[in-house]
Amino acid sequence: MIRRKTDHTDIAEGPGPKRKRASRAGNLAEHVYTSLRRAIIEQALAPGTKLPEDSVGTSFGVSRTVVRSAIVRLVAEGLVVQQPNMRATVASPSLEEARAIFRVRRGLERMVLEELMSRLEPSHFAKLRAHVTSEEKAKRHAEPESIRLSGEFHLLLAQFTGNELLIRFVSEVVSRGSLILALYGRPHSSECAVNEHLALIEALERGDLTEAARLMDEHLVAVATRGLLDTDIKRERSLQDILSAYRPAGEA
Amino acid sequence: MIRRKTDHTDIAEGPGPKRKRASRAGNLAEHVYTSLRRAIIEQALAPGTKLPEDSVGTSFGVSRTVVRSAIVRLVAEGLVVQQPNMRATVASPSLEEARAIFRVRRGLERMVLEELMSRLEPSHFAKLRAHVTSEEKAKRHAEPESIRLSGEFHLLLAQFTGNELLIRFVSEVVSRGSLILALYGRPHSSECAVNEHLALIEALERGDLTEAARLMDEHLVAVATRGLLDTDIKRERSLQDILSAYRPAGEA
DNA sequence: CTCAAAATTAATGTATACAGTTTTGATTAG
DNA sequence: CTAATCAAAACTGTATACATTAATTTTGAG
Numbered sequence: 077m078i079r080r081k082t083d084h085t086d087i088a089e090g091p092g093p094k095r096k097r098a099s100r101a102g103n104l105a106e107h108v109y110t111s112l113r114r115a116i117i118e119q120a121l122a123p124g125t126k127l128p129e130d131s132v133g134t135s136f137g138v139s140r141t142v143v144r145s146a147i148v149r150l151v152a153e154g155l156v157v158q159q160p161n162m163r164a165t166v167a168s169p170s171l172e173e174a175r176a177i178f179r180v181r182r183g184l185e186r187m188v189l190e191e192l193m194s195r196l197e198p199s200h201f202a203k204l205r206a207h208v209t210s211e212e213k214a215k216r217h218a219e220p221e222s223i224r225l226s227g228e229f230h231l232l233l234a235q236f237t238g239n240e241l242l243i244r245f246v247s248e249v250v251s252r253g254s255l256i257l258a259l260y261g262r263p264h265s266s267e268c269a270v271n272e273h274l275a276l277i278e279a280l281e282r283g284d285l286t287e288a289a290r291l292m293d294e295h296l297v298a299v300a301t302r303g304l305l306d307t308d309i310k311r312e313r314s315l316q317d318i319l320s321a322y323r324p325a326g327e328a
Numbered sequence: 329m330i331r332r333k334t335d336h337t338d339i340a341e342g343p344g345p346k347r348k349r350a351s352r353a354g355n356l357a358e359h360v361y362t363s364l365r366r367a368i369i370e371q372a373l374a375p376g377t378k379l380p381e382d383s384v385g386t387s388f389g390v391s392r393t394v395v396r397s398a399i400v401r402l403v404a405e406g407l408v409v410q411q412p413n414m415r416a417t418v419a420s421p422s423l424e425e426a427r428a429i430f431r432v433r434r435g436l437e438r439m440v441l442e443e444l445m446s447r448l449e450p451s452h453f454a455k456l457r458a459h460v461t462s463e464e465k466a467k468r469h470a471e472p473e474s475i476r477l478s479g480e481f482h483l484l485l486a487q488f489t490g491n492e493l494l495i496r497f498v499s500e501v502v503s504r505g506s507l508i509l510a511l512y513g514r515p516h517s518s519e520c521a522v523n524e525h526l527a528l529i530e531a532l533e534r535g536d537l538t539e540a541a542r543l544m545d546e547h548l549v550a551v552a553t554r555g556l557l558d559t560d561i562k563r564e565r566s567l568q569d570i571l572s573a574y575r576p577a578g579e580a
Numbered sequence: 581c582t583c584a585a586a587a588t589t590a591a592t593g594t595a596t597a598c599a600g601t602t603t604t605g606a607t608t609a610g
Numbered sequence: 611c612t613a614a615t616c617a618a619a620a621c622t623g624t625a626t627a628c629a630t631t632a633a634t635t636t637t638g639a640g
Contacts, residue, residue, distance in 0.1 A: 103412060103623095104623080104624075105623085105624095128590080128591060128592090129591070129592070130590090130591075130592095131591095138624080138625090139624060139625045139626075140591095140592090140625085140626090141393075141623080141624055141625065141626085142623085142624065142625090144397065144592090144593095145396065145397060145400050148397050148400045148401060148404075149400060149404055152400075152401050152404040152405070153404070154493070154496075160355060160592085160593090160631095161591085161592055161593075161630085161631050161632060162591085162592080162631090162632065162633095163590095163591065163592080163632090163633095173492065173493075176491045176492065176493060176494070177493050179439075179443070179491070179494075180439065180491065180493045180494050180497065183435060183436070183438070183439040183442075184435070186435070187431075187432065187435040190435075191431070239428045239431070239432065240425065240428065241406070241425075241428060241429050241432050241501075241504075242428070242431075242432050244406075245432065245497060249493075252493075355593095356593080356594075357593085357594095380620075380621065380622090381621075381622075382620085382621075382622095390594080390595090391594060391595045391596075392595085392596090392621095392622090393593080393594055393595065393596085394593085394594065394595090396622090396623095412601095412622085412623090413600085413601050413602065413621080413622055413623075414601090414602070414603095414621085414622080415602090415603095415620095415621065415622080
């Protein structure tokens, strides 16, 4: 019953398949799922990257079984695509798809604001402002983290609704939005977002829901259009290399 | 308070009818997923039903591996819930959750109508009318099929948008809606739906999107409230028995 | 040399084994 | 007869094996 926190970094770096014992029996799949998800959102795994089950498995020190179920979830979420008998790959949405996703996102975030009506408390605003602060801080440092944080702002809003389903849907469109920005966006596309987030908070504090909705819509249109210019490169890196950064189980 | 204590509707026992293995290696998981999904939506598998991997596996003549990935998908979709180390069960949403889901659904279907604007063609109307006809036909016969068809009307509308993500989201809320109606709905709750579907079609044909939106909203509210009266029965049946009807393997 | 067929390697689909956890059932004490 | 205890049975989590299908490399003919 007591979970041991055996920090047991047992990496299969070499090609040798070594017998490792799972440090904590339990949610390995969850961990792999979360890690892959983050790696994708943060652009560490570029769209189109192949995800062979056993390579990913050795990266995390788990078997294909575990990787497989993580991948099934990612496919269901649209972050990964897979055809029968073929390797899963990080999704690489077309511009058409991207636009469709952002249209759905706008509708969902409108719903968020509606649900939020009269449900917002002072503590919520504090958290929102705190988040924006960390966005600002990250802005000048890490680029991919900036994208992730920007998305998490919207996720935070959704969470305040307490509507589980809405949270999940928003979570999905936000993730895929990040992926899309990674694909089509220019380097500093998330730059102005911080200001727009702030304006939104202020409208909400004023209780001006109509204005908030307008700002949100504008914001999302801006985010969507800011990221529609050039189709960019994908860098080539070793999968093992990339995933090694995600291996240390820093889960919540 | 009338909750029974032994909620013990598990699925399988009895001699597993050994199914000869499908020599065609392929999408077994897909088949299991689809079948379970249908079984849940058609109320054949009542909310709360336990879904042990082995039992389901023997029902379909496949191994746990296959069942497992199907269940992962169903969990991601919210039709099945699962806690670590414990058996998956068919979801049994609370009234609170049910209402939250229907609120999201209303928003999504509003989006559908918006996307549909100017995209509707004569052939679409033909299909919609044909579908309503089959709804009417099924109404007097099979009760669960009626619920399913009613949901598929909404899915059809969503499909006409061509927006993949929207289709998936609507698909999910429709499925879960069916589940909810099965849980809380009275026998004939889908009765009047047919008329409301017709009225909606007519508004769309007139090109009156505003009216269509109003009707849709009204319709969904009606469906939601029609199904909020008594907390009802769940029938007790053997799992094997139930699933045997879903077994006939769909050829690839 | 070029290109296509064959052979080889890599990766997925599926089943199964085993360890650890939960659930069930039975036995015993009060 | 009820409640607590504990062992057996039922399940899940995970790894691994094997068959089959995709990807890649080699080979052979023109």
